[in-house]
Amino acid sequence: MQSLYFRTWLVLALMVTANEAAAGSWWQEILKPQSQDDTPAPAKTDIEAKSAEHPVDAFELPEVAVVSTTPLGSTGLALKKVSGNVQSAEDEDIQRHEALAIPDFLNRRMESVNVNDTQNNPYQPDISYRGFTASPLLGTPIGISVYQDGVRVNEAFGDTVNWDLIPQIAIANMEMMPGSNPLFGLNTLGGALSVRTKSGFSHPGFHAQSYGGSYGRQAYQAELGGSKDNLDWYFAGNIFGDDGWRPFSPTSVNQGFGKIGWENEKTDLDLSFTFADNNMQGVGPTPQSMLQQNWAAIFTAPDITKNTMYFVNLKGSHRFTDELQLSGNTYFRNNNTSSLNSNTGNNCDVWVQATLSCQNGAAPGSFQATQTRTNGAGANLQLTSDYKIKNHDNQFVTGGGFNYGNTHFYEATQDAVINASYFETGTTPFAPQAQLHAQNAYSNLFVTDTFSVFDWMHINSALNWIQAEVRNVDQMNPTNSQNSLSSNTHYQRLNPSAGVTLNPLDALALQTPLQEFTTYFNYNEGFRAPTAVEMGCSNPLVPCNLPNSMISDPPTLKPVVSHTLEAGLRGKFSKALKWNAAVYQTINTNDILFESTNFTGTQGYFANVGKTRRQGVEFGLSGLALDSLNWYLSYGFVDATYQSSALLFNGLNQENVIAGNKIPSIPQNTLKFGAEYEFFKNLFLGSDVQYTGGQYARGDDQNVYQALPDYTVVNLNGRYVFNRYLELFAMGRNVLDNHYLSFGQMGQNFFNGQNSQFVGPGAVATGYAGIRVHWD
Secondary structure: OHHHHHHHHHHHHHHHHHHHHOOOOHHHHHHOOOOOOOOOOOOOHHHHHHHHHOOOOHHHOOOOOEEOOOOOOOOOEEHHHOOOOOEEEEHHHHHHOOOOOHHHHHHHHOOOEEEEOOOOOOOOOEEEEOOEEEOOOOOOOEOEEEEEOOEEOOOOOOOOOOHHHOOHHHEEEEEEEEOOOHHHOOOOOOEEEEEEEOOOOOOOEEEEEEEEEHHHEEEEEEEEEEEEOOEEEEEEEEEEEEOOOOOOOOEEEEEEEEEEEEEOOOEEEEEEEEEEEEEEEOOOOEEHHHHHHOOOOOOOEOEEEEEEEEEEEEEEEEEEEOOEEEEEEEEEEEEEEEEEEEEEOOOOOOEEOOOOEEOOOOOOEEEEEEEEEEEEEEEEEEEEEOOOEOOEOEEEEEEEEEEEEEEEEEEEEEEEEEOOOOEEEEOOOOEEEEEEEEEEEEEEEEEEEEEEEEOOEEEEEEEEEEEEEEEEEEOOOOOOOOOOOOEEEEEEEEEEEEEEEEOHHHHHOOOOOOEEEEEEEEEEEEEEOOOHHHHOOOOOOOOEEOOOOOOOOOOOOOOEEEEEEEEEEEEEEEOOEEEEEEEEEEEEEOOEEEEEOOOOOOEEEEEEOOEEEEEEEEEEEEEEEOOOEEEEEEEEEEEEEEOOOEEEEEOOOEEEEOOOOEOOOOOOEEEEEEEEEEEEOOEEEEEEEEEEOOEOOEOOOOOOOOOEOOEEEEEEEEEEEOOOOEEEEEEEEOOOOOOOEEEEEEEEOOOOOOEEEEEEEOOOOEEEEEEEEEEO
């Protein structure tokens, strides 16, 4: 498969270069050093002309000057009218960081974001934003929704997010929406990440890069965009391979993306296709005592996840007048996920290291194998009116959608033996544990309005009615039998939002060095329905495994409801100094958590746990100084606590949680700094630093064990622009080789029988270098 991708990438390169060769000796141009008049530029002057001819979709511009208020985008609001600390990033920001994947960029750049590296795989971390999580792992409480071109890509079966299925090379821009914004639908308890992809109008030309380095990493990327008259096209591919810095942790990621569009002055149509075929292996957390002997030590292996996805999305918009626009999308998304997870045996009495066996003769290891095949489809529509009301600016948006998920899930287990390297090998046939057909039907109707009372005062409000139907059909047990998993649950809720923004200096007509000074306040509510996997694994009397074996007669879980208050300030003194500050509080009722019942945390059940609260502050500075110094500094404080008593189980013992206990896996403090500067002509050097405060291990909800220590990671980047066609670059990760822990979970060490913190060790120092080619 990789060879096929490489040949496709090579053919694209040859197609472009062959066309250019007809105009002259282009290789001589590439190797020609840059002159004073041959300054590198992103060659986007013609894009601005194109955007004037085709103004339908503001988010296809190279620099987005508006903020989308709905996942569909295409229209939006000026930032001064937005009542929230929305964080935006362009593709140039991602490239400047030489970010490997979306989680890497979010962790290094976005305020109040940190990573829990649960699998020690760069494409499989948990992302935490303001104390809410987006994760690829079943059993993690999800509180962030993720969208690609208006399509929600949280997986239907467990609301998880597979970061490896979003092609970073094709990202034009992204926004992190704060709070429980009801317009972003299910799972938006703490925030929403909205990603929009490139087009031929916005990103013309040919660009390719290749790099390699530590632990066998090789990466190849290429993209080609262009347009002719009303037609545009964009194609991109990514091939990534890495042996992993820990044993048994190689990764192979293959991504493809294509988009064909047609637009004129009133209509814009885009048909996109995303493909991924990935094989990722991680080794997960390890007892601290084992890491003290060897930082790369593992507990058990292998843990394999394979994802194959086909995703087609047709998105369009039409302007009836300059003030009235209809937008919509329809899509089909097929994702097949298979996993093989190694675990220690449940029936082993004493592990005998000398013979690599159990004293009572039981199997020392086991495998859980799962197959999850999901088809998702849906359609969403919205109408946007910008007609003024009595000479006052007003934007009114109404719409709705229907989104459907159809999942076939299969799970089986087998016994295994463990060798001296802690690698397991199966010894018995796989025994089926569960076979489930799950269906999710989500429908919604929404309305939102932003009214400008004055040029300096804007009020906004929104309502989103959401209905969720989650249906499980047991394919191993008859519906009426005692062991049947079949169920059918319905949830619905009307979720409101209201806010106001003020521009005090404009109100007073003051001329000061402070520009675009805005204050805001917002209240909103979000909603999350229990997923099929949570409904099928919610009986404390019959716990299930992760990944999942289901249990019968599931109790009905309550939906999670979030209530968020936020207030903030923002402004700038010049392009060299922009700033923002915000305070927020989110209270969840009926949070759903996975409660462990075995020593390793892989067995348990889902349950509502009452009320939780996440509150904090965030502050950011950024700018472009001295024409070539890009810099930023941000700080985030998150206080995440239980607000009601709860009886929990962590696999070791019973926990009596009381109000005020800290929620595990959420560091209170994050501090980030980064900069890139042109030190010499065409030589750019940059660095970024992330400080992350201590956090309690998952399973330590009473906060009785020692918290994981805080840590700092330093990264370096460098690039030399040889000329407008050729660029050399290099990067170092964790250059100080700091041994840090980003994740912890309470459990029992199978190999010595002692209770322990299982922790996720941070990657050691690594270095990479490569070449980048441009042809516009």
